[in-house]
Amino acid sequence: MKANNLVALCVGLLASVLSHAQTVVLTGTVLGPDGPIEHGSVLVRDGRIVTVGSDASIPRDVQHIDVRDAIIAPGFIDLHNHMSFNAFPRWKPAQEFGARYDWQQKPVYNVLITAPHKELVELGLVCEAERYAELKALAQGETSTVGSERNCPSVNLTRKLDIDPGLPNAPITIYNTFPFQMTAEQREVADKALSASPHGSLLIHVSEGAPRDASAAREFEMFKQQGFMRAGVNIIHGVAIPAAGFVDMAKAGVGFVWSPRSNIELYGDTADVTNAHVAGVTMALAPDWSPTGSVGMLGELQYAAAWNLAQEPSPFTDRDLVIMATANPARMVGLDSQIGYILADRAADLVVVRRTSRDVYASLTHAAPQDVMLTIVRGQAVFGDLPLMKQWNGVAGDSVQICGEVKAFALNMSLPTAIEKLTPAIQRMGRVLAPLAECGE
Ligand SMILES: [Zn+2]
Known part of the structure; x- marks a missing residue:
């Protein structure tokens, strides 16, 4: 991987969209514990997964977000970082x-x-x-x-x-x-x-x-x-x-x-x-x-x-x-009854990834940074493609470029401020701020 890339900031509109309760139905290929569910749906309410199933089980009276060309997987859990x-x-x-x-x-x-x-x-x-x-x-x-x-x-x-x-x-x-x-x-x-x-x-x-x-x-x-x-x-x-x-x-x-x-x-x-x-x-x-x-x-x-x-x-x-x-x-870490699976009554921590091959698992292990279409934590869309972010939150958020594609963060903080503070400080140390993503060859 080479680290060309990235942060083209278009600047932020919003500060705090993460507080209101939401009910959303997300439809795509759902990665359940027993394997992929094609044309599956996940109903998310108040930060939890309420139901998971085929299209037929979708209630009509809530907001629908269609990601049929993508995989809806449990959000990734990182147990080793600094x-x-x-x-x-x-x-x-x-x-x-x-x-x-x-x-x-x-x-x-x-x-x-x-x-x-x-x-x-x-x-x-x-x-x-x-x-x-x-x-x-x-x-x-x-x-x-x-x-x-x-x-x-x-x-x-x-x-x-x-x-x-x-x-x-x-x-x-x-x-x-x-x-x-x-x-x-x-x-x-x-x-x-x-x-x-x-x-x-x-x-x-x-x-x-x-x-x-x-x-x-x-x-x-x-x-x-x-x-x-x-x-x-x-x-x-x-x-x-x-x-x-x-x-x-x-x-x-x-x-x-x-x-x-x-x-x-x-x-x-x-x-x-x-x-x-x-x-x-x-x-x-x-x-x-x-x-x-x-x-x-x-x-x-x-x-x-x-x-x-x-x-x-x-x-x-x-x-x-x-x-x-x-x-x-x-x-x-003893949290399998709450995260790590797409099942009813679990936390709505999800990632939506563009599907690039028939094999759902291979699509996930070969995905590039720009293939991440949505990251949902506590039932809130915090990162993803502009149109999806807008559908979920009502506003798009702070936009950035990730490997040539425009994405957005919906944050309870100012992204430009964080970057403006870090960039000169790290430059004075003779280094540069790490890119948000590394784009593949
Ligand atoms: Zn370590």
């Missing part, structure tokens, strides 16, 4: 590293990533960066994210699963902890969440590095010794985990978050997901961050699909990969 870093453009490491501690100690990493991020914090712009990252996520069809800054006020963009998922009785999700840097207090919080009923979840970076890196392999041994092999825990990266380790994880109910692009860009290889899949480990796909991973879930799906095709034999089907972006991450 959001505010996504304001920075792609970092192309010239060399591959052995372990995560290698690149973190390189002067270039400090110059390009750590120091500018610290400066953003000092300038009081980290929440602007966080919001900009949420916009990037929404444009990639993401409706839930993790890895947000704790102190930024919510502007009702993505659901922040580790801070405030905004879902009734949501179990606690703990994120962004390196197991061997956990304080006793953090450990206590994690143990309490994991022992609760229903239990919460811990998303934890373990064994990041090259597959044969001894220190990364040792991290997994320490992880086991410290009693983390338990249901509710999900390992992020795990590049150095051996096949037998995945068998133990499956038995214990430990999940796995796979970030192939970031692994391969940094270390030249990724986790042994073939054996993880064979062992029956519940797996999610997530981008890590956009400096070395994908811009968001759509890009990571495309990357994973290309990687998968290059394997002999391919370990996954396109359907497996889509489940790793929707239902599996919901299960891994």
Whole structure:
């Protein structure tokens, strides 16, 4: 992918269209838990899915939005990100590293990533960066994210699963902890969440590095010794985990978050997901961050699909990969009764993607950024094609160009202001604001 592109701002009309209750029927190919429903409909009311079915079940007296050439899928759920870093453009490491501690100690990493991020914090712009990252996520069809800054006020963009998922009785999700840097207090919080009923979840970076890196392999041994092999825990990266380790994880109910692009860009290889899949480990796909991973879930799906095709034999089907972006991450954080599926009485977190092939799953794993036609969070259209946004919200929103197509965001914030604040600040650091999307070749 090359990062030409994007932000041509036409400027904003609206500020706050996200508050009024709405009933909408969306008609297209609905991706239900048992497979695609051609000419299906989803009735959304007050942020929830009310009914799902064939055209015949559509009530006549509500607003209809027809996306018959598109796929209506559950919104993508991103379980591994470091959001505010996504304001920075792609970092192309010239060399591959052995372990995560290698690149973190390189002067270039400090110059390009750590120091500018610290400066953003000092300038009081980290929440602007966080919001900009949420916009990037929404444009990639993401409706839930993790890895947000704790102190930024919510502007009702993505659901922040580790801070405030905004879902009734949501179990606690703990994120962004390196197991061997956990304080006793953090450990206590994690143990309490994991022992609760229903239990919460811990998303934890373990064994990041090259597959044969001894220190990364040792991290997994320490992880086991410290009693983390338990249901509710999900390992992020795990590049150095051996096949037998995945068998133990499956038995214990430990999940796995796979970030192939970031692994391969940094270390030249990724986790042994073939054996993880064979062992029956519940797996999610997530981008890590956009400096070395994908811009968001759509890009990571495309990357994973290309990687998968290059394997002999391919370990996954396109359907497996889509489940790793929707239902599996919901299960891994104990939210599968609320998000990750298009079913009645679930949250109306949806993505509408242009259908480019007969195979619905392949359409999703090969979609380009401009194919995202609508992203719906809490039953509100927050990103998408102008006509659809207008139908849903009554007004189009702040328009932007994504890979040559005009799209819009409907926001409780000013998009031009966020970009106007970030752009000069990041330029003064000798860098540029990351593009909202990366357009394929
Ligand atoms: Zn990470």
